[in-house]
Amino acid sequence: MEERLWDAAVVGAGPAGLTAALYCARAGLSTVMLEKLSPGGQMATTNEIENYPGFPGVTDGFELADRMRRQAESFGASQRSAEVLSLRLEGAEKVLVTKAGEIRARCVILAPGAAPRELGLPNEAALRGKGVSYCATCDGAFYRKKTVAVIGGGDTAAADAVFLSGLCEKVYLVHRRGKLRASGSYAKKLQKENVEIVWDSVVEEILENEKGRVSGVRLRNVKTGETRALTLSGVFVAVGNIPATDFAKGAVPLDEAGYFTAGEDTQTGVPGVFAAGDCRRKPLRQIVTAAADGAVAAYAAEAYLQDQQQ
Ligand SMILES: Cc1cc2nc3c(=O)[nH]c(=O)nc-3n(C[C@H](O)[C@H](O)[C@H](O)COP(=O)(O)OP(=O)(O)OC[C@H]3O[C@@H](n4cnc5c(N)ncnc54)[C@H](O)[C@@H]3O)c2cc1C
Incomplete structure (x- = not known):
């Protein structure tokens, strides 16, 4: 001592x-x-x-x-x-x-x-700061007029999607369930032309371009097993x-x-x-x-x- x-x-x-x-x-x-x-x-x-x-x-x-x-x-x-x-x-x-x-x-x-809690995907850490972000308030402004996805379904994810919809051309909100956990007040706020909620889906892979930056994500529908790719400039992880x-x-x-x-x-x-x-x-x-x-x-x-x- x-x-x-x-x-x-x-x-x-x-x-x-x-x-x-x-x-x-x-x-x-x-x-x-x-x-x-x-x-x-x-x-x-x-x-x-x-x-x-x-x-x-x-x-x-x-x-x-x-x-x-x-x-x-x-x-x-x-x-x-x-x-x-x-x-x-x-x-x-x-x-x-x-x-x-x-x-x-x-x-x-x-x-x-x-x-921040990570998604646990193999290239996630390498793409941090190169299109993967855990803080919309911090990094949102870098994606002005671009297309991004927010991953999550709680209050933070919903708030991030609303915030980003004011800056970005298009915002996908990707949630693994068919209903948001976020408080009801967000339902109305998320009803915007440039916000699309992708239900029952998880990120299977973060796609990157030849410059080593995020170029999109591959999603898997947890109910049907179908996959779908989104072209994106940024992925905001908001899973806690x-x-x-x-x-x-x-x-x-x-x-x-x-x-x-x-x-x-x-x-x-x-x-x-x-x-x-x-x-x-x-x-x-x-x-x-x-x-x-x-x-x-x-x-x-x-x-x-x-x-x-x-
Ligand atoms: C990639 C990234 C970008 C960000 N960008 C911005 C931004 O642009 N603007 C903004 O305002 N915010 C930003 N943030 C958020 C901001 O950095 C945090 O809100 C802020 O750093 C929190 O400060 P803190 O001191 O509470 O905790 P932390 O910054 O987490 O610091 C805690 C410290 O405690 C140490 N520690 C933990 N446990 C122990 C222990 N048992 N014994 C001894 N030491 C310990 C840790 O090593 C760490 O150094 C960003 C965060 C990240 C991850």
């Missing part, structure tokens, strides 16, 4: 964790960030960010991540390469268990993010997200999908433990909302520590 007792320990160095660390350190709290891979999180996996305020044009996510890291470190936040495996959160001293040993802190900000919260199971309340139940105030229900970013239940998962959560969590953490001292 490390001797030092940190004021704040932050799990994950994506935009939520990096912003939380920046705000904590700037408030004079001794702050450590624990990151299992490299700083930046999902943001660092894209080179095309168009919607982070203050960065007009297309910004590289890796560069934005590096700027956030440097800014947090410039105020004294420390970063450790470590995966948090479990938590002991009872009492005033919180313990974060990593392979390299235990870290102790007076409060904890959880910002481990989430990852997997929050990276396993390490916190049993220690922090999670909802049925595995997200921290913390609301906008980032309070998890465990005193001195806050949750920020894509890991918590929220309507919009973006860099700007993750960063906002990080700031709110740091503010809440500071208030909690002040209360503890009184």
Whole structure:
């Protein structure tokens, strides 16, 4: 066990964790960030960010991540390469268990993010960023006036199809069942000339052109077995997200999908433990909302520590 007792320990160095660390350190709290891979999180996996305020044009996510890291470190936040495996959160001293040993802190900000669920097709990973996207809000604008498909049948898929129908020439919504799981309000919104719902169908293959970009999909009707090809510029996969919260199971309340139940105030229900970013239940998962959560969590953490001292 490390001797030092940190004021704040932050799990994950994506935009939520990096912003939380920046705000904590700037408030004079001794702050450590624990990151299992490299700083930046999902943001660092894209080179095309168009919607982070203050960065007009297309910004590289890796560069934005590096700027956030440097800014947090410039105020004294420390970063450790470590995966948090479990938590002991009872009492005033919180313990974060990593392979390299235990870290102790007076409060904890959880910002481990989430990852989009994949279709599991062989060339899917290779085509990511080359026509395969998991975020219509992030990448929709790159498909203006083009034909795309959204895969899924829940609220996110329906919302993505509606959003893309305002940008794209044609949007197919491909769902494996004969009825959407999305709330009824979407039925009317999806009744647009340029939206076509393809029922009872799954993507059997993502087709690519000679340049290694998406050129379409081959669908299979799960009832008849018939196949059909669609010519497309982009495929938006909206079949759910997997929050990276396993390490916190049993220690922090999670909802049925595995997200921290913390609301906008980032309070998890465990005193001195806050949750920020894509890991918590929220309507919009973006860099700007993750960063906002990080700031709110740091503010809440500071208030909690002040209360503890009184
Ligand atoms: C390809 C792609 C493109 C995107 N494009 C945009 C865009 O253009 N605009 C936009 O606003 N948003 C975009 N997004 C979404 C945006 O990146 C996320 O909403 C945002 O990164 C979430 O931030 P976060 O800090 O909550 O989580 P993450 O970014 O997921 O970061 C979490 C970090 O925690 C670490 N971690 C997880 N578990 C542990 C553990 N147990 N111990 C230690 N570390 C751990 C992870 O390694 C990761 O670095 C995109 C996402 C993807 C995948």
